[in-house]
């Protein structure tokens with residue numbers, strides 16, 4: 001909170017000189033410790049342009065015109081928002097070692113962009129407080145606390161608006177970032193309160209509690225890719241689906257189809273409420289991925305889900321991806337052969353997973369060079385397991401790491417080099433092996449799948 005105010009003061013001290021609007025749009029910057037050679041600018045899922053870093057790690061985007069609104073820029077693997085308007089000249093400086101914390105915008109619309117960024121950062125801190133201290137509170141007290149946080153941010157926004165005369169659209173996006181951030185806590189509250197206090201049932205909230213719902217929009221194209229808005233929608237639809245089921249389904253939720261049943265409620269709530277096509281498609285996709293990836297439901301339940309999905313969202317822009325995920329899961333059920341994906345050995349020979357797993361019991365685990373603490377923990381676990389379970393072959397599959405780096409990491413890992421392989425086609429491998437979460441492992445016996453959804457930290 002203190003950090004937030006401080007930054008706002010610094011902005012005002014530094015930003016009082018007004019910056020002239022140009023007849024082009026310039027977005028440029030400098031990246032300290034770059035993690036890739038490019039910066040990509042996107043609007044929603046659409047790539048607008050990409051720029052290569054020059055010898056001094058600077059990049060420039062220049063356009064004759066852009067649609068006013070919210071964009072994302074991506075310097076792999078990180079993402080952040082940038083709000084651009086016709087005539088803007090905006091500079092950004094960042095250090096990839098402290099990505100979000102190091103970002104500073106300067107130029108036209110700097111106040112708005114720095115404000116959006118600070119909202120995002122304070123949000124991370126506030127969420128801890130809400131989680132630890134506020135969910136315990138009774139509903140009126142909780143609402144008061146949340147409303148106060150929201151009003152404080154709106155006050156700051158109003159000050160910025162008076163100083164820098166934001167456009168109507170810019171103000172609306174900044175206000176929505178604030179509103180939906182705090183509305184999300186209210187959607188989650190009944191469930192978190194029950195969980196924290198180990199209560200038996202949910203409180204019945206009075207109508208006032210959900211009063212803010214009359215202000216929400218299901219049809220605002222400009223907000224579809226705004227993170228607080230999208231997160232709100234997910235919590236809100238979860239809440240509505242739960243309440244619908246509780247009031248209209250009696251005991252159906254107790255059956256073996258519980259998760260299928262609940263997720264089908266979600267599909268129907270989205271179908272009945274959400275108008276804007278991209279938001280609808282993204283929310284539908286989110287339900288499909290949540291259900292298919294996390295529930296590990298039976299193949300027949302998965303089939304029922306997909307059939308329902310196609311009925312409500314057959315024209316979904318992500319339909320191919322969802323059908324591939326469904327197929328991927330169906331193909332790695334027990335007793336199916338492990339997908340015959342080619343990988344590279346440390347001697348640069350190409351072999352398939354089927355060949356590696358033939359005539360023995362094998363456990364495939366996965367890692368990438370970009371997540372150091374993750375792979376260090378996995379290696380520790382694998383070394384331990386290789387001793388206690390010598391009858392099993394533990395085989396590491398690496399992704400998205402350049403070859404030299406991969407070899408350097410495994411050489412100093414203490415692992416058996418003959419059991420290390422590298423996948424050179426990340427897309428194919430994740431799609432066919434459904435690698436989620438990253439701690440998952442696949443157990444095979446003579447190249448036939450025993451369990452494709454086990455976890456390297458599970459008991460063997």
Ligand SMILES: [Zn+2]
Nearest residue numbers: 245249252265
């Ligand atoms: Zn129900």
